[in-house]
Amino acid sequence: MKFQRIYNDGLGISNSKKIWIDLDNSPHVPFFRPIIAELEKRGYPVMLTVRDCFQVCGLMNLFNLEYRRIGKHSGKNKVRKMVGLLYRALQLWPIASEEEPVLALSHGSRSQMILARMLGIPSVLCSDYEWGREVPFIHPNWLIVPEVIPDREFQINKGRILKYPGIKEDVYVPFFKPDPSLKDVLGLDERNLIITIRPPATEAHYHNPQSEELFKAAVNLLGHRQNTCILLLPRGEKQTDSIRKLWPEWCANGKIIIPNCVVDGLNLIWHSDFVISGGGTMNREAAALGVPVYSIFLGKIGAVDRYLRQKGRLTLLGNINDIRSKLLLVKRDRKLRPECKNNGALESILGHILRVLEEC
Numbered sequence: 001m002k003f004q005r006i007y008n009d010g011l012g013i014s015n016s017k018k019i020w021i022d023l024d025n026s027p028h029v030p031f032f033r034p035i036i037a038e039l040e041k042r043g044y045p046v047m048l049t050v051r052d053c054f055q056v057c058g059l060m061n062l063f064n065l066e067y068r069r070i071g072k073h074s075g076k077n078k079v080r081k082m083v084g085l086l087y088r089a090l091q092l093w094p095i096a097s098e099e100e101p102v103l104a105l106s107h108g109s110r111s112q113m114i115l116a117r118m119l120g121i122p123s124v125l126c127s128d129y130e131w132g133r134e135v136p137f138i139h140p141n142w143l144i145v146p147e148v149i150p151d152r153e154f155q156i157n158k159g160r161i162l163k164y165p166g167i168k169e170d171v172y173v174p175f176f177k178p179d180p181s182l183k184d185v186l187g188l189d190e191r192n193l194i195i196t197i198r199p200p201a202t203e204a205h206y207h208n209p210q211s212e213e214l215f216k217a218a219v220n221l222l223g224h225r226q227n228t229c230i231l232l233l234p235r236g237e238k239q240t241d242s243i244r245k246l247w248p249e250w251c252a253n254g255k256i257i258i259p260n261c262v263v264d265g266l267n268l269i270w271h272s273d274f275v276i277s278g279g280g281t282m283n284r285e286a287a288a289l290g291v292p293v294y295s296i297f298l299g300k301i302g303a304v305d306r307y308l309r310q311k312g313r314l315t316l317l318g319n320i321n322d323i324r325s326k327l328l329l330v331k332r333d334r335k336l337r338p339e340c341k342n343n344g345a346l347e348s349i350l351g352h353i354l355r356v357l358e359e360c
Helices: 028-041 056-062 080-097 110-119 179-184 212-225 237-246 249-252 267-268 282-287 303-310 321-325 346-357
Strands: 018-023 047-052 066-072 105-108 123-126 142-146 161-164 193-198 227-231 274-277 293-295
Touching: 018 028, 028 047, 028 346, 047 056, 047 080, 047 193, 047 282, 066 080, 066 227, 080 110, 105 346, 110 123, 110 212, 123 346, 142 346, 161 346, 193 212, 193 267, 237 249, 267 274, 267 282, 274 282, 282 303, 321 346
Parallel strands: 018 047, 018 105, 047 066, 105 123, 123 142, 142 161, 193 227, 193 274, 274 293
Antiparallel strands: none
16 A cells, blocks of 8 residues: 655645654654644655554554554563564565655654664654663664753764753643543543553563552552542553453442543543553643643653653652552542643644755
């Protein structure tokens, strides 16, 4: 299947500079969605490839984005991860050779970065966590990061580091509109305290096993309270099975609800009284929406989370005592529409991409 050339505003004006975006994790889908739309408005053909893991494909289908599914998650083992990166790069090779993009763009796709270097395709890597694991001797041509992260944290020429205001969630959260039908879909009773919880990413290289203990302690604390409903968002079937085995009664009686289909994460957050998450994106989405949020992430804390903590928009939970003492179990006053301000993050990132395209 060939990707169709996108025409600018239906006027027949097209641009021959094709952009290749690779999405290999769930948070990349909402982040790139408005970027893709803006690039297409300007007549740039966009080709999308995705890694089949977590809810990436489900979210692409939810947002009606056309894509090619290439490769899957390689598991937790470090050797298998590295072999998987190289193998997926080889799987991507025929598509990249056929489509001949002038720019490779991602939010952390190491496989794309490897192949882009091999094929001589200029690459742009977006990142919001400075402690991510790098591929030895493989660096992007340009790096786009939040301005709160110091340049010294990256092993790349400072002239190639491009900054944007705020956090990556500011790119798409301003477009969010609450959908009240979610309450009926999930059977939510608003008289209950509704808490959305995202377990830790147990297969990520940055995972700290102690965060799993915090996750279990939080669920046990909230589950034993009356008039609480826990929306649990596992990261895959293995984690889902584990949760059902740990709390079979609560899963059966509706105390714990695990959505059986892909849902809009922002909508879940908005209909929650507060959020607890072992990963970065859901924490920052809640912060961007103004919803109280608690982090049980015990990896190395990045500059973005330190910034949100200093602003009082994120509470870090470091041990079991914090679970008992810092969680505020109160209902949230939901307004008709979240107060999400456009701080220019999307426009800034788009401007950087367009200037890079001119250089290409």
